[in-house]
Amino acid sequence: MKKIFWKIAKAYTVAEYDEGIEEMRQYDLGVYETLMEKNPQACSRAYFTGTACCEDVHNNFSEIYNNTINTAREMPLVEMLETIRRLAMNCRAVAGANGQFDVRENNVGHSVHMTRRTCTCRKWDMTGIPCRHALRVIMHMKWKSDDYVSDWYLTSKWRATYENSISPVTGMRFWRKTDETRIQPPTRPESKGRKKKQKRIKGKNESPKKKRKVQCGEESPKKLKASRERRTMTCGHCGITGHNAFKCPNSGASVYRKPKKNTLSQGEGPNQESQV
Numbered sequence: 001m002k003k004i005f006w007k008i009a010k011a012y013t014v015a016e017y018d019e020g021i022e023e024m025r026q027y028d029l030g031v032y033e034t035l036m037e038k039n040p041q042a043c044s045r046a047y048f049t050g051t052a053c054c055e056d057v058h059n060n061f062s063e064i065y066n067n068t069i070n071t072a073r074e075m076p077l078v079e080m081l082e083t084i085r086r087l088a089m090n091c092r093a094v095a096g097a098n099g100q101f102d103v104r105e106n107n108v109g110h111s112v113h114m115t116r117r118t119c120t121c122r123k124w125d126m127t128g129i130p131c132r133h134a135l136r137v138i139m140h141m142k143w144k145s146d147d148y149v150s151d152w153y154l155t156s157k158w159r160a161t162y163e164n165s166i167s168p169v170t171g172m173r174f175w176r177k178t179d180e181t182r183i184q185p186p187t188r189p190e191s192k193g194r195k196k197k198q199k200r201i202k203g204k205n206e207s208p209k210k211k212r213k214v215q216c217g218e219e220s221p222k223k224l225k226a227s228r229e230r231r232t233m234t235c236g237h238c239g240i241t242g243h244n245a246f247k248c249p250n251s252g253a254s255v256y257r258k259p260k261k262n263t264l265s266q267g268e269g270p271n272q273e274s275q276v
Helices: 002-009 014-027 029-037 060-068 077-088 123-127 132-141 155-161
Strands: 092-095 100-105 108-113
Touching (some): 014 029, 092 132, 100 132, 108 132
C-alpha cells in the first residue's frame, strides 16, 4: 500500500498517475474511494506547474511552521498574532568597513563592531556574550559564535586564577632589621574591676522561682521575682537582728549558735527548750 501511494505522489506524468490510481483500486477498493475523496491530484507531481521549480511533495515545511507556532496557538488572538510576528521578525545585517556592520531591527539601526566586540545596545559590552545583533552578523558571515565570547568565560582563565599559591613567609627571627619606627599596637582602655562571670543560662523547663499550687477556681498567679521585703535579717555572728555577719559591729562577741531541737525518746515527756 505504501509503495503504491508514493507512486501516485511522485508521478511526473498523467499516465503514470493514472496507472498508480488503477493499482490502488485493484489493491483495495475501500482505500481507493477514500483517496479519491481527498483529491489526490493536489499532492501529485503530475499536476504541479513549473513556476515554483520545486518537485518536493513532502509536508516538512508546514510541520516546521506548525511546531514553531505551537506555543502561540494556545494564546488569545491578539497575543497569538503578536507572538507569531516576533517569531517572523528578523534582523538584517549590512557589511561595512574594518569589521563594522549595520544591523537593522524594527527600523532601528545598530552599529556592531566585530573586531572590538561592541554593539550600540551595549549588551555585548557588558556581558561579554554576543547580543542578537552580533549573532545576526555571525550567522550572516557563517562564523562560529564561540569565537566571539569573552575570554573570561574560558576554563584557561579560571585555571590561571588559581595557578599560583600563597608564598611562604619566614619567621620574625629572620627579618632584616631597619631603622624605621616600630609600629606599636593601638592603646586599649583599662578595664575596671573584676571581670563579671557570665551567668548560667537556664533551660526552658527551669523556673526562676518556686511554684505554688493553684486552688480550684483560682487564676494562676503571675510569676514574680522573689523579694527580701518583710524578711527579718539575723546576724550569724552575734545573733542580733537588723544586720548580717558581714556588717556585724560586735566583732568581740561570742559566736552565736542556733538552739537544737530535742527529739522525743521512749518514756520521756514533751520536749523542752535547751538552755544555751
